Amino acid sequence: MTKDFYSQGLRGIGRRAAVLAVLLGAMIGAGVWPLPVALAGGAAAIALYALTRDRHPATFHYARSAAVIGPDWLGFVWVAALAALPLWAQEGEAGLHPSAVLLWPMAAAGLAFPFIGWSAESFGLSLSDGQITLRHRLWHRRFAQAEIVSVSPWRSDLPRWMRALAPLLAPASPGTAGALMLARARQGLRVELRGGERLVIETDALIPGAKALREVLQGRQRRA
Incomplete structure (x- = not known):
């Protein structure tokens, strides 16, 4: 990679x-x-x-x-x-x-x-000729589909510090505070590569969706 x-x-x-x-x-x-x-x-x-x-x-x-x-x-x-x-x-x-x-x-x-x-x-992920290009934040990664060892579900709650904001926000913005308290856990896929490196790709609001992404990462289709 x-x-x-x-x-x-x-x-x-x-x-x-x-x-x-x-x-x-x-x-x-x-x-x-x-x-x-x-x-x-x-x-x-x-x-x-x-x-x-x-x-x-x-x-x-x-x-x-x-x-x-x-x-x-x-x-x-x-x-x-x-x-x-x-x-x-x-x-x-x-x-x-x-x-x-x-x-x-x-x-x-x-x-x-x-x-x-x-x-x-x-964030952006594309597949071309068996090579996956992944950009996210300040980094641009390229690796072959063949480097992927496993793809598994991933789930994570909101960071504790964001949950802790809710009581502080309640007096000024009760709607925002309530949204933080009720926010559901984030979901995605954990990708393990040869050499032990792991990547997490969140799938909430992902287009065209988690199923299509899993198929690409597991090599079930050649182009995305």
């Missing part, structure tokens, strides 16, 4: 940082600027996000609405709104509003959602 740096993954991070910066500026400005100007800033953030997306998904990729757009914008709005609230409440007074002590750490925690969106968008 070969493993190389995936520059498009880095581009995805920069894209989200730019969108968040524009939206954050619009949110902060909403307390000072005329409403049409603030709305124009929000529209600019949406346009930037839409016009810079990856338009060449691999054969296997995640559904954009559920796995990419939803987490991205949940995070963008959450971070921008919570970061802007103490500045709105300041109302020209000297010093930082006390609410920043609570709201800004919560805003920082919301960056986990764009990370989820970036992770899903950066």
Whole structure:
């Protein structure tokens, strides 16, 4: 297996940082600027996000609405709104509003959602002439189907730190807190390669689906 740096993954991070910066500026400005100007800033953030997306998904990729757009914008709005609230409440007074002590750490925690969106968008798997190409986050891997030793089901609960966010979010966002508490375990496939290396591929929201992916990984079809 070969493993190389995936520059498009880095581009995805920069894209989200730019969108968040524009939206954050619009949110902060909403307390000072005329409403049409603030709305124009929000529209600019949406346009930037839409016009810079990856338009060449691999054969296997995640559904954009559920796995990419939803987490991205949940995070963008959450971070921008919570970061802007103490500045709105300041109302020209000297010093930082006390609410920043609570709201800004919560805003920082919301960056986990764009990370989820970036992770899903950066994923892609294709098969050509018995060679599998897998890109994910900042890495680009290539290996032969023949290198696969086994493919088995994989399951994992949400990280404990995300579950722990629920009580903190409940006062400000009970809906988000409830979603975290009720979120189901993640599912996927564990792939073991010759040499002992293991890869985990999550299959929730995967297109064209877990069954098709298993068939490709186990060599039951030549092209995906």
